[in-house]
Amino acid sequence: MQEPGTGMKQLLDSTSLGEGPAYRGRFAPSPTGPLHFGSLLAALASYADARTHGGEWLVRIEDLDPPREQPGAAALILKTLEAYGFEWDGQVWYQSTRGEAYAAVLESLRTRGLVFPCGCTRAELQLAPQGAGGEHVYPGTCRKGVPAGRRRRAWRLGVGEAQVAFEDLLQGPQRQDLAREVGDFVLRRADGWFAYHLAVVVDDAAQGINTIVRGADLLPSTARQIYLQQVLALATPRYLHIPVATAANGEKLSKQTRAAALPLDDPLPSLKAAWAFLQQETPPPWLDTREFWPWAFAHWRRAAIPRALGIRVGEAGFASPPNAAACEAPVAAGGETV
Numbered sequence: 001m002q003e004p005g006t007g008m009k010q011l012l013d014s015t016s017l018g019e020g021p022a023y024r025g026r027f028a029p030s031p032t033g034p035l036h037f038g039s040l041l042a043a044l045a046s047y048a049d050a051r052t053h054g055g056e057w058l059v060r061i062e063d064l065d066p067p068r069e070q071p072g073a074a075a076l077i078l079k080t081l082e083a084y085g086f087e088w089d090g091q092v093w094y095q096s097t098r099g100e101a102y103a104a105v106l107e108s109l110r111t112r113g114l115v116f117p118c119g120c121t122r123a124e125l126q127l128a129p130q131g132a133g134g135e136h137v138y139p140g141t142c143r144k145g146v147p148a149g150r151r152r153r154a155w156r157l158g159v160g161e162a163q164v165a166f167e168d169l170l171q172g173p174q175r176q177d178l179a180r181e182v183g184d185f186v187l188r189r190a191d192g193w194f195a196y197h198l199a200v201v202v203d204d205a206a207q208g209i210n211t212i213v214r215g216a217d218l219l220p221s222t223a224r225q226i227y228l229q230q231v232l233a234l235a236t237p238r239y240l241h242i243p244v245a246t247a248a249n250g251e252k253l254s255k256q257t258r259a260a261a262l263p264l265d266d267p268l269p270s271l272k273a274a275w276a277f278l279q280q281e282t283p284p285p286w287l288d289t290r291e292f293w294p295w296a297f298a299h300w301r302r303a304a305i306p307r308a309l310g311i312r313v314g315e316a317g318f319a320s321p322p323n324a325a326a327c328e329a330p331v332a333a334g335g336e337t338v
């Protein structure tokens with residue numbers, strides 16, 4: 001294993017909770033809008049799984065992308081979590097305060113010659129062939145230097161011939177050939193903001209997160225994060241990717257699909273709907289909001305979660321979230337921002 005550089009040592013010393021417990025999980029929403037049914041699934045699953053295993057559960061606001069953020073959304077997310085009975089450990093972390101840590105890690109990679117500047121435009125990258133997962137694979141244009149006359153835009157991590165294999169706690173064995181399915185990927189974007197993969201890896205390590213329960217829409221990006229952990233000589237957490245809720249058209253419920261905000265004044269129907277979506281045991285009818293979590297911690301079963309990447313909201317057997325009709329607007333395909 002490689003020795004972490006000075007930047008990494010500082011990074012690892014900055015954990016707020018000291019030596020790690022057997023289980024430390026987290027929920028890490030982006031403040032691009034209020035919490036909705038889709039984000040409640042990730043919050044509920046990560047919280048119930050952590051507490052059921054005697055673990056800690058942290059909240060981190062991933063306010064890394066100011067152009068996409070909505071003023072007041074972070075405060076509203078925390079207020080909603082409180083109203084829904086979530087109790088997190090330690091201080092809430094904000095990625096907007098972590099720029100120095102990300103810059104130190106990027107600089108350590110630059111010193112080691114593992115990252116390179118890229119001058120390709122978004123339009124050029126859209127012309128690159130797609131890999132098996134449907135992503136445009138970086139063709140390596142700037143790997144040996146930015147072509148003459150081109151401006152340095154983004155910073156990319158070279159992936160060489162790396163293949164990443166891991167066992168997802170729910171979805172089973174996973175494998176990704178980074179060179180053929182992704183290519184060298186962006187750690188610092190052309191607009192100057194740090195990329196999600198860098199921030200999430202640096203912060204999970206700094207916070208001592210060792211179990212990550214999150215939506216399966218992030219499954220294809222996990223190999224990149226594990227590769228970066230390996231390059232930085234960081235431990236790889238356990239991963240469990242739950243199915244995401246999709247609208248009738250198959251798109252993931254998200255802020256971009258204008259999924260309805262969770263109601264602040266009546267949490268129980270949404271909590272029960274999320275619980276039912278994850279195919280957990282039906283709670284007794286007398287359960288009220290205050291009693292929901294103690295009951296949930298006693299009845300959460302990983303093995304009951306459907307082994308699927310996405311489930312349409314309202315399919316047989318699942319309660320519909322409140323205001324499900326508001327979740328039907330289509331969404332443009334996502335993708336890496338460079």
Ligand SMILES: [Zn+2]
Binds near residue numbers: 118120141143
């Ligand atoms: Zn390039």
